[in-house]
Structures are given as structure tokens and as C-alpha cells.
Amino acid sequence: MKKIVLSGMRPTGILHLGNLYGALSNWIELQNKDYERFYFVADWHALTTGFSNSTDIPQNTINMVVDWLAFGLDAEKNTLFVQSLVKEHAELFLLLSMITPVSWLERVPSYKDQIAQLGKSKTSNYGFLGYPVLMAADIIIYKAHYVPVGLDQVAHLEFTRELVRHFNHTVEKEVFIEPQPLLTEVPKILGLDGRKMSKSYDNAIYLSDTEEETAKKIKVMFTDPRRKRKSDPGVAKDCGVFMLHKIFTDKQKQNEIEKACSQATIGCVECKKMLIENLNNALKPIREKRNELLQKKDYVKEILIEGSKKASLKAKETMEEVRDAIFSKGRLG
Structure with a gap:
């Protein structure tokens, strides 16, 4: 049997370059x-963290999957x-929650960080506290061997591995396998303001942006802070614009730009003009495909419905094993 790879994304709507050239490019590879x-x-x-915006999720789902395709x-x-079309995820989440110590959830690396960023009003619910258990259920219900992650996400996957060991030990049976990280190199992409590109920071370039909107955003993008004037030498690797050149510009031209930046023989305006042209040329066929798919939303929905049916078959098989392991003779008397 082929080994299984699994990953997912939250439906926050249209995707930006950080999503596309981060996780999604690895899925495609x-x-x-x-x-x-x-x-x-x-x-x-x-x-x-977004229950109050739940009515946006169906449309966000379509927009996100359109971008995937x-x-x-x-x-x-x-x-x-x-x-949500594979109800077995919820059943496994419930059963795993019965054996998960609260202390494990409170020590998850992102737990306190998210509370600090989002505030208690959005994070004081059981669903937020228990999301690592749901994440574990998502992975192990398909007996996934690998989860593609960046190095900074390995700690999150370790929670799932620990829960697998705990469950197998509790039921005295090897029901689940421990998923391994499939380490992937994620290109570093900064947003317009020099921070990580993120929808929440309002600093992103989206696949849905027009060529004109993209050009306008690139023109105001932060560059190397050392270059206050054109005559000031810079360090290209510290510049968000050059980070995009590393994706959208050929290697020879990258080397030329890097050298010219360090020698102050090229200005940021000229550098940005080259990026605008290269970026829009690269995104043009993708944007055309996106516009085409937006006219075929029923086709996109059908892909998801059929895929969910296929996923359900695998999930149902796993849940039969889980129920047998928990409720078999000798466990409940």
C-alpha cells in the first residue's frame, strides 16, 4: 500500500503569495x-476562533479551493x-478528548501566543483549547504516515504523536501509527510592511489581485532599511522585494540584482519595476485559471463532495477499529 500524506488549511478566503508558495507549492510537488x-x-x-463569522465559511471554502486548483x-x-463532511472526525475528536490531559493542551506552543494575539474573547472556548485534539483526529483517522510541515511546526505534530502513544497504550492495541513530519523547505515571504505576509496584518499580495493592484502594492513594499538613498549599499537577502525575486526571477538575474544592490548601482524603484513585471507574468495564467473556475463553482463543489465521500470510506474503516479497541469485551465489563 502507498504511504499516506495528509494536510489541511483553514478556509479564511482567498490565498496570498505566502500561502501559495509556502504550503501549497509543497502539496503540488x-x-x-x-x-x-x-x-x-x-x-x-x-x-x-471565528464562530461569529461562520456564515463566511462556505464561500471562503470555494474561494480557497479555487485558488488550490x-x-x-x-x-x-x-x-x-x-x-465537516466527514463526521467521523468529530467522533474521534470526542473519544480522544476523554483521555487527553488538560495540561497537555495548555503547554502546546501556540496556545499562549494565540491568546496574546487574538485576545480572550476569541480564545476562551473549549474548542480553542481542544483544537490540537481535533488536529490529531484529522491526521490519524486516515492513518497518515506523513504530514508536510516546516521545521517550526514540528512541535505541533509531536502532540499528535504523543496522543497516539497514549491511546495505543490505554487500549493496549496498536490502532494508530505515529505520523512523521515530512520536512519541506518553505520560502520566506515578507509582506508589504516587512513582517511575515499575513491576511491579519493587511500586508499581503493575493492571487485575486489585478496586475494594477499588485503593482501598486509592490511600489510601497518595504526594502532593506539600510538603503535610505540610492547611493547606499544594501543586503539583498534582508529585503522583502528580493525574497520575491528569488521565486519569480531567473537565477542569473537574481545574482545580478544582488550584486547591484550591494554595490548601490541599482535603486529600489528599478528593482521593484523588474519584480512587478516578473510577478505579473508568472501569475497571469494562474489568475486566468482562477477566473475560469469562479464561473464553475458547481464543478468545484462536486470535487469536494466526491472527495469527501472517498475520505469518509477511509475514516469509517478506522472508526470501526477504534470502537472495537475501546468497547471490546473486557473493557467495559
């Missing part, structure tokens, strides 16, 4: 390797599905 692949819309996860994710090679 993996689709040409010998794995069985499951990629899902994590709509229940979106509720943990336009960017090159192949629905024929991958199983694309919606978390």
Missing part, C-alpha cells in the same frame, strides 16, 4: 511522488475534501 494524498478544508478549525493542485491526483 508531492502530487508527483508515490503517495496517497489527502488535503482538506479545515472548516471546523475555523470555528475555534488554479495554482496547480490536481483533483485527479489528490483527494480534496471538507472536514
Whole structure:
């Protein structure tokens, strides 16, 4: 049997370059390797901090999956599905929550960080506290061997591995396997203001942006702070504009730009003009595909419905094993 790869995204709407050239580019690279692949819309996860905006989730789901397909994710090679259409995720989440110590949840690396960023009004619910358990259920219900992550996300996956060990020990049976991180190199992409590109920071370039909107954003993008004047030498690797050149500009030209920046023979305005042209040229066919798919929303919905049916078959098989392990003779008398 092929080994299984699984990952998901929360449906926050249209995707920006950080999403596209981070996680999604890795998904697309993996689709040409010998794995069985499951990629899902994590709509229940979106509720943990955004329940008041739940009515946006259906449209956000379509917009996000349209971006997946336009960017090159192949629905024929991958199983694309919606978390909430596979009810077994919720059942496994419930059963795992019965054996998960609260102290484990409170020490998850992002728990306190998210509370600080989002405030207690959005994070004082059980769903937020228990989201790592739901995340674990999402992964292990498909007996996923690998989860593609960046190095900074390995600690999050370790919670799932620890919970697998705890469950197997509790039921005295090897029901689940421990998923391994499939380490992938994620290109560093800064937003317009020099911080990490993020929708929440309002500093992102979106696939849905027009060529004119993209050009306008690039023109005001932060560059190397050392270059207050054109005659000031800079360090290209510290510049958000050059980080995009590393994706959208050919290697020879990258080297020329890096050298010219360090020698102050090129200004930031000229550098940005080259990026605007290269970026828009690269995104043009993707944007055209996106616009085409937006006219075929029923087709996108059908992909997700069929994918969810396929995912359900796998999830149902796993849940039969789980119920047998928990409720088999000798466990409840």
C-alpha cells in the first residue's frame, strides 16, 4: 500500500503569495511522488476562533479551493475534501478528548501566543483549547504516515504523536501509527510592511489581485532599511522585494540584482519595476485559471463532495477499529 500524506488549511478566503508558495507549492510537488494524498478544508478549525463569522465559511471554502486548483493542485491526483463532511472526525475528536490531559493542551506552543494575539474573547472556548485534539483526529483517522510541515511546526505534530502513544497504550492495541513530519523547505515571504505576509496584518499580495493592484502594492513594499538613498549599499537577502525575486526571477538575474544592490548601482524603484513585471507574468495564467473556475463553482463543489465521500470510506474503516479497541469485551465489563 502507498504511504499516506495528509494536510489541511483553514478556509479564511482567498490565498496570498505566502500561502501559495509556502504550503501549497509543497502539496503540488508531492502530487508527483508515490503517495496517497489527502488535503482538506479545515472548516471546523475555523470555528475555534471565528464562530461569529461562520456564515463566511462556505464561500471562503470555494474561494480557497479555487485558488488550490488554479495554482496547480490536481483533483485527479489528490483527494480534496471538507472536514465537516466527514463526521467521523468529530467522533474521534470526542473519544480522544476523554483521555487527553488538560495540561497537555495548555503547554502546546501556540496556545499562549494565540491568546496574546487574538485576545480572550476569541480564545476562551473549549474548542480553542481542544483544537490540537481535533488536529490529531484529522491526521490519524486516515492513518497518515506523513504530514508536510516546516521545521517550526514540528512541535505541533509531536502532540499528535504523543496522543497516539497514549491511546495505543490505554487500549493496549496498536490502532494508530505515529505520523512523521515530512520536512519541506518553505520560502520566506515578507509582506508589504516587512513582517511575515499575513491576511491579519493587511500586508499581503493575493492571487485575486489585478496586475494594477499588485503593482501598486509592490511600489510601497518595504526594502532593506539600510538603503535610505540610492547611493547606499544594501543586503539583498534582508529585503522583502528580493525574497520575491528569488521565486519569480531567473537565477542569473537574481545574482545580478544582488550584486547591484550591494554595490548601490541599482535603486529600489528599478528593482521593484523588474519584480512587478516578473510577478505579473508568472501569475497571469494562474489568475486566468482562477477566473475560469469562479464561473464553475458547481464543478468545484462536486470535487469536494466526491472527495469527501472517498475520505469518509477511509475514516469509517478506522472508526470501526477504534470502537472495537475501546468497547471490546473486557473493557467495559
